[in-house]
Amino acid sequence: MPETRKSHVRYCVQEAIEAIQNGDSDLEMSFESDSSDEEENEVICEVDKENKLPNGQLTSDVHIIPTEAGHSDSQTMRRDRYRWLKKDFIGPSTDFSGQDATNSVQSLCGPLEYFQKFVTEDMIKALTDNTNQYSVQKKGSSMHTNTKEIEQMIGMYLKTGLVQMPGIRMYWEADTRYSPISDVMSRNRFQSLLTSLHFVNNLTVSEKEQNADKLWKLRPWLDAFREKCLKVVPEEHNSVDEMMIPFRGKFSSIKQYMRGKPNPWGFKYKLPLKSCRWYLYIFWHSIILAVINAWLLYKRDCNALHIPKKQVLNRRRFQAQLASSLLLIGTGVSVPKRRRPSSSPVSLRGSTLTSHNRLFTDEGSPAAKMPQKSNAHPPKEVRKDMIGHFPIKADRGRCRNCAKGYTNTLCKKCNVRLCFSEQKNCFWDYHN
Template sequence: MRRDRYRWLKKNFISPSTDFSRQDVTNGVQSLCGPLEYFHKFVTEDMIKAVADNTNQYSVQKKGSSIHTNTKEIEQMIGMYLKMGLVQMPGIRMYWEADTRYSPISDVMSRNRVQSLLASLHFVNNLTMAEKEQNADKLWKLRPWLHAFREKCLKVVPKEHNSVDEMMIPFRGKFSSIKQYMRGQPNPWGFKYKLPLKSCRWYLYIFWHTIILAVINAWLLYKRDCNALHIPKQQVLNRRLFEAQLASSLLLIGTGVSVPKRGRPSSSPVSLRGSTLTSHNRLFTDEGSPAAKMPKKSNAHPPKEVRKDMIGHFPIKADRVRCINCAKGYTNMLCKKCNVRLCFSEQNNCFWDYHN
């Protein structure tokens, strides 16, 4: 094994230039963007489209037929991944099982479809990479994605004072050349970027790691703009709420209301199937016991991008409550996609005003 040799010399230390250009980090921001727009500063639609194209191409090479995925479906898979991080379960199958079904995930895509996408998820055409190039770059399976992601990160104007540290990507695979253990760390087992890798699906861990980095960076940009606009601290979204709105936007924008499948209904007496946005906030009681007192309903608005996408906003009849838009009249009209009550009459059409 070849080892690099170094020769140390005694000489005066010359510090590097640390002059700060003092660029305007906010770029004269006038208004806040939605969580999805901040996320797209790091993960663009072109990057996701390239993933969808390479995934279709790899499925043809592997199975002889295309998996027929598209940009929207890859976005939904990313949104499901973020939702699973917010509402964690011991096993991924539990999100689709009858007793533990979680509608914001299970109603978007079937379990078999998710597993098929993960099995074919690819970022480069394997046939275009020569063996010499594969041996020279151990990250060749993810190199186009990493290159595009790095370019987007470099476009962000940095602050003057920054802290730099290393981070482990959690992984406990059996790799003799990269397995590391760092005592005292939250994730002691893992591998670092730019290490020799040998595995079939190791790159998926790095891919999901970049998604989390994009979410965190998007939230930091959002907080920077909030400070520039002097928005009160009480109105600034924390990271959990920011990620929840981002996940809802990725799942719902450009999609219609899910239609129940044909066939025999589930034999389970418990059903968690409900509205896409707020079904996990509802109360469930046994049939024989009296219903608990309902808490005060929160006026939770869907993300602005979902509200104004003009797709799948169907009015349905529901309980008569106060309108969320005008807050004066009562209505029994519910938007199925946004899960909010809106006036829908000749005198007052809040349904139109709210979505436009």
């Protein structure tokens, strides 16, 4: 005779809900194993009515107790019985357990120190060596550049992002000359560095590695930059997104076309230098990323030290001080070269004519003297590098250190007036 199954009581959903609400929840459902079933284990859920207190509240203990049924017969399949206790759900803890990034902040650093957390001296040294090697391979002679000149080139790039002109040569032209850039390096030298800039020795990279890695020309720089970024302690709230690096060249192995999407330039204060080498766009993009991340770390430390918002540098001023530090630290006073006098007539700039006209009224009588703004303090790293700070004589003005005395002594490099006499030596105190 075929084996008959036990009859089971069937409940509809409404009857099961009413039974639970009335407190009659001691219902047990059990099924015997059948050879035609695919599951090896069947879970029997039992809601214990004893877990409910007399006043209707639920107990606070949560236990899931597994019990194994005895094997009465060799043909009986193993079954596990779980007892579920009625109780409110307690979610897992979602408190932030990471390291607090502001605990170790003792003092505020300068913009250059924050920038060097992402672009270190070792990275600049490797870039310098590869640039000299590439210039020998390409032109037959070395550029003979050094780490300081590469830092000045980066500082000039950041300066051009703050004071933008239609063409890169306009910073050196007579009518539009910008001395913070043109006095640091000549135009030909700056363009030669840009054309010889390199990040890896081409002779040490095999053809197989070049085909496997599309960014092999930048790989050492990108790996070092990523390693420095991972050392930064992350905050509790972070966001992850991607952005396109604008490039309109004819050839690039990683170039993509995003139809219907605008160009997400994303970052301001950068100069759109044009180059036929597409990987230079990624390099300058990493420089801007380092500047922005350095500024974010600076703002985080300012919040930890409770510095007033009026004293916190914004992005533009932070980049300006960083560029000045890269240009001036470790360098002396630039002496202008002697040139042949120009035979063309001297043209007065518009700013000179405007300032001259403001000093006289319509009747030709001299007007009141215009107030002049005092020179800003140079970055702290520039003040204390102990290189090229020479005192010169200038017009009498207020001292920038004590703010009470008047002096005619000017620091040539810092461009600020400082007391320098037998009674007071603000020149020494300012640079130490």
